[in-house]
Amino acid sequence: MTPVLLSMLLFFGWSKADRPKVGDPAPEFEAQATGGKTIRLSDLRGQWVVLYFYPKSFTPGCTAEACTLRDAYEQIQSLDAIILGVSLDNLETQERFKAKYKLPFDLISDDDKKIARAYGVLGIGGLYARRVTFLIDPEGRIAHIFEEVDPARHDHEVYEMLKKLQATAKS
Numbered sequence: 001m002t003p004v005l006l007s008m009l010l011f012f013g014w015s016k017a018d019r020p021k022v023g024d025p026a027p028e029f030e031a032q033a034t035g036g037k038t039i040r041l042s043d044l045r046g047q048w049v050v051l052y053f054y055p056k057s058f059t060p061g062c063t064a065e066a067c068t069l070r071d072a073y074e075q076i077q078s079l080d081a082i083i084l085g086v087s088l089d090n091l092e093t094q095e096r097f098k099a100k101y102k103l104p105f106d107l108i109s110d111d112d113k114k115i116a117r118a119y120g121v122l123g124i125g126g127l128y129a130r131r132v133t134f135l136i137d138p139e140g141r142i143a144h145i146f147e148e149v150d151p152a153r154h155d156h157e158v159y160e161m162l163k164k165l166q167a168t169a170k171s
Helices: 003-012 060-071 073-077 091-100 114-118 154-170
Strands: 030-033 037-040 048-053 081-087 106-109 132-136 142-146
Touching (some): 030 106, 037 106, 048 154, 073 154, 132 154, 142 154
Parallel strands (some): 048 081
Antiparallel strands (some): 132 142
């Protein structure tokens, strides 16, 4: 890779081409999360995972998205799914965000940007994660990717897609 190309990638972030695709194994990660937890994706096998990346805690769109997912938490959980939010914010910020908005799900601090890079969602200049959600099936494969997310409706989209994917898996 030439120095110019490498510089452009670092400045502009990774492209969609760098993202895992539907059907691919979800990239493994181990990270610190709220509540003093260490989350390993491999430990979540056997259940659905809603892995949602968001740019920055406490911003209007990210707050709206987190709160709609909070409000739909029991409904989504009834489909044997867990929700994990990921941003580049440090763990202290994630703890404050979770507490202020009474989020019932864990938030992951990806301040070293490893998870965002692995999922191809690192934003321009590497300053934030793009708003992208991955639905990961119980076998650890990517079942669906939401590239365009409306923070105010995302809870409904996630719930409906989980129902559809689970119905398809049973047939």
